[in-house]
Amino acid sequence: MTDALAARDLEWALNTPELEEEHKKINAGIVRTRFPPEPNGYLHIGHAKSMNMNFSLAFKKLGVPAESRRTVFRYDDTNPEAESKEYIDSLKKDLDWLGWKPEKTTFSSDNFDFLESCAERLIKAGKAYVCFLASSEVEAQRECCKKRLNAISKGLDPDKEVGDAGGLYPGRYRDTGVEENLKLWNRMKKGFYKQGECSLRMKMDLTSANPNMHDLMAYRIKYSAHPHAGPGRCVYPSYDFTHCICDSFERIDYSICTLEFETRREPYFWLLKELDMYRPKVYEMSRLNIEYTVLSKRRLLKLVEKTVRGWDDPRMPTISGLRRRGYTAECLNAFCDDVGATRNSNLVEVGRLQQHARVALADKARRCMGVLTPVKVVCKGVAKSMLKVPDYPQAPEMGEHDVEFTPTFYVDKRDVRAEADSNFFGFAPGHLVGIKYANIKVVVDSVGPDGVECHVVEEGKPKSYVTWVGEGGLRCEVREYGNLFTVPEPSSDWESEVNPDSEVVFAQAMVDPSVSELCDSKGLDKWTSNVSFQFERIGYFVVDDDTTWVHGQGKGNIVFNSIVGLKEDKAKLAGEGKGKGKGGGGKSSGDAQRAKQAAAKARLEIPLKELFAKDPEWKGLYSKYDDDGIPTHDKEGEELKKSQVKKLKKEYEKHKKALDKKK
Template sequence: MAEEVGAGGGGEDSLAARELESAKNSPALEEEHRQVTKGKVRTRFPPEPNGYLHIGHAKSMHMNFHLAFEKLGVPEDMRETVFRYDDTNPEAESQEYIDSLREDVEWLGWTPAQTTFTSDYFDQLYDLAVRLIRADKAYVCHQTGEQISKSRSIAKEKAVNPHFEGDPNSPWRDRPIEESLRLFEDMRLGKFKENEATLRMKMDMSSPNFNMYDQVAYRIKFIPHPHAGDTWVVYPTYDFTHCIIDSLEHIDYSICTLEFETRRESYYWVLEALDLYRPKVYEFSRLNITYTVLSKRKLLKLVKAKWVAGWDDPRMPTIKGLRRRGYTADILNAFCKDIGVTRNENIIQYERLQHWARTILNETAKRAMGVQDPILVTISNLEEPVKLESPDFPFAPERGSHSIVLTPKIYIDASDFREDDSKDYFGLAPGKSAILKYAFPVCVNEVLYNDTGDVVELKVTADKDGSSPKPKGAITWVSAVPDNVVSAEFRLYNHLFTVECPGVDTWEAELNPLSLEVKAQGLIDTSVLTVNGQLPSVFTTFQLERVGYFTVDPDTTSAKLVLNRVVTLKESSVKKDVSTGADGKGRSRKEEQARQLLEKEARKNLDPKDMFQAETDKYSAFDEDGIPTKDVEGILLSKSLVKKLKKEWEKQKRLFDSNRK
């Protein structure tokens, strides 16, 4: 298990982190909090409905709904978790995502004490913004995106060198309070165009923390909101709302990932300025797992570029994709419990997740026999069908069994026959025997081929009385009689990437072209059917003996059973976590050279119009060439940044064009 910070019910110190003077509550605020919560401890899970949840969010849910309380030693009847839609960016959010988030939380088994929307607080947030203006702690600003960026650059330089020339402050920072109040109301009434005005908080332009450089609290967006409708044309930012809603909902512990650690100062600045209750803040490292990516931008690109079939593709690390693959809620929650939380950056081996799949499915998945690549076998000395019993769970016969029928003609899997035998191979080969599982040994007497030289049939003799030496190998089989088998398409999923740690810039070149193999002519025994003879329901999981675990895919129809491989039976040893850094430590020089070559080759086929389009976590608007023009909050990019992006675009265009000559 990963080293946990203060695990084991250690009280408040279990979730202690960097303290600030501004984080302290007055006795009056503490008493107000106690009156509201009645002594219960509250956490919250606040995803933005701008995409699908992934396995990293499963870790966050486990922390906020369960593990945090365990660390704090909170009795179960004193725990409350708020599920909040952090919906302040109408451009990126939709009802589709809202519904998806709710479904995933419910499916993972978490029950919120209440479900809220940040947008439900828009009236209160606006009033609190007005209160900041009246206290001379916010002002309406007309700086462009480029000017704000330049001002912040100056502030950053002056934090290091006080003698650095330049004024980091907005020219509107000291405008009269009444003027800002009137202009903020004009913003609300739609009298300004987008990007003509913002409301900025008067924080600390001399701070060494860039998050204190007069953050934007409100911006103008003439876009309807998926939950709030078309009432508003000004929308609050994450930095303004996040801390306030935590306070209004009287959250005890605001738990997030480490990239938000530098926002601690700004979080408490807002609450101190408004004299609101201050929750405790704790950060932990985000989940990194081998052979996949968890960036929303990259996942979106995988979908748009059709590397995968959608957000619920079984190769995706989304909750929907993992569920379709066959990973149950119990598996994901056991995995999250196993890895725990830490404040150290690390990478978790994918084998850890597979370990829990095997452990849990071994106890829950009934056994069946099937073949993916059928080869016909004729048992020459078997005149009549033989009815046999196969245990549902071989380790617990008392849990039941099912009937299978051994007929004179059966199918085995192509992997269980070789024309060239070897000492370490225990399947069938010419003149060699193997046991038909739950039956008796058979020996290959003759091999039949088609016109192209492929093996199409084996003639075998059964050792029904056990007179010959017992073979070491046992193979699975199914009857060749149609009434005894079900046709099935087997989808064999492998890692989405060819390397453990996909590179920041080379990840597309490292996608695995063999991440999906389809066996369309498979067969499985009829024990998988329901008592009424119907195909099993979607997400029913079986163990295909000697092969792996398979779950019924939603693509299944009355005419076709589709099975997804969850995981193979063979378990790799669970490896230790691998520390990593941005420079790709842990890779050999040869690997790095190979990565660079793959990256270059991949970039040759990337149309420059597409190179920025998937980066929706950075940009919200683009020109006709695909060059970004606005940031994620809809603010125009600075001229210097646009110039830099255009240079990158031109470089890519030259590479792209040269590849087509």
């Protein structure tokens, strides 16, 4: 075992030889962690990082062999007012979807009787007391503690400089006798007091420099039925009282949490010392912070109530939202592996997550053609024809689908301009344009309010091949998503920083009808990953749960959500929906650089000869390669120019040097 997860030492954290020996005997070579979320909301991507740490990364850091690894999935369910059956169910389903297999699933509430017995032990030892101070008085008491400590640090007499805050310090209930406290405690449990009238506090150390040692609450009165344990209790334990006892009771070796709990290390070990229970090792890691995102459950709940359509809205950073957006379990786990777990706090660029999505989807998302804002094109001199189009251009052996080309077809508005432009290669008056897969070239005769007119020609080499959808294309709804916030780091005024244009709806979009069967609403499930596609030249899209399409009947609506564009720096599509655009406040000067770094890291896993065939930046762009894997022909079969090959060779050499350096 290494000291990879070593953190701040405390005298209270040391186990007696007897406790150490007992723990080793019970665990018998097993090393155990735990993942203990509270069921007061849906899991978010920060929890995905915690799962990755507790189920995998911690063991890797410690050098624990696979057969000795165990992780407990525990519901930290001590607050019945904020928790629900819906949240309990969602946590388990998200854990399963991400692929983590716990040793067992437990509930803190299953230990309520044992926890109450621990509270009684503390009372009998003179280490806990029933306190009737109002919450405002407790705050005043703690402020008094702070001022007294400040006076002492300056060499002043705290009794003269600060006093006792009107009798609140050290507290008029702190020295109540054991027998009286036991009577009061039993009256609390039987419902003799109003909610908030009193609490059970731990008698800790009011002179400690750590305010979390200033007599934390152990139990409070709540007249609410518990969503798991049911009705019948009047008192519920606090987080600070519960989690360390459950960690010890479940024989946890490493209790891993985030850095804001670092100051709770003292009460964690103080309580276990007073109860003479085994003390697990504690390690705090930095929270996950991602650009244009909030991960506070309080803020997420407010978004659900006021801004988005639910916990699984595709703009939400919840596991459910990311799944509905089209992010796969493979993608999220790879992202968490990439981010890792350290004590250093940093803001992770959103492009890093997006790049992992591209890598995960590149080989799995079937290609199809789609247009978001259809413009009608009438082509003279051509007849209907049935085309064979590969499902995966980079791997033709994986299958193909039929697409019908018709003399009247539709292209995206971004590929059409009313005036010719030498820097624009789409449909504009006089332009020569290639029609992808149809093996024809057209010259544009006119562009008007009713669409485009063109005719087929034999000569010339187009500078672009445009994707299209024939007359038989399926109408669908495409929801394109941008950042939920307009600034990379939402502030305390975060509600005013919500991006009103984070969703753009293209209600009249069209898609290749070959996707019909794969989009059948009968196969959709909000707790699994729905089918994803790459709309060629646009990006990756997933079928949304709102889809009502029934393939066999040929009716209903298909709804797609955008996942991610084909490239990090891809220009935003022209928006003609219910919003103004993707939004998100643009990119900071460092974003592009960070995105490049993420892409470069992923690229180092690609063998030299497979660079242009597998890297998302070039994948699918070429059809033939030389013996070194350098492209010689584009995806349409046209031979590349010497200047293009020269540029690709430079990228090849750059990748070769990077791989050599890695060795």
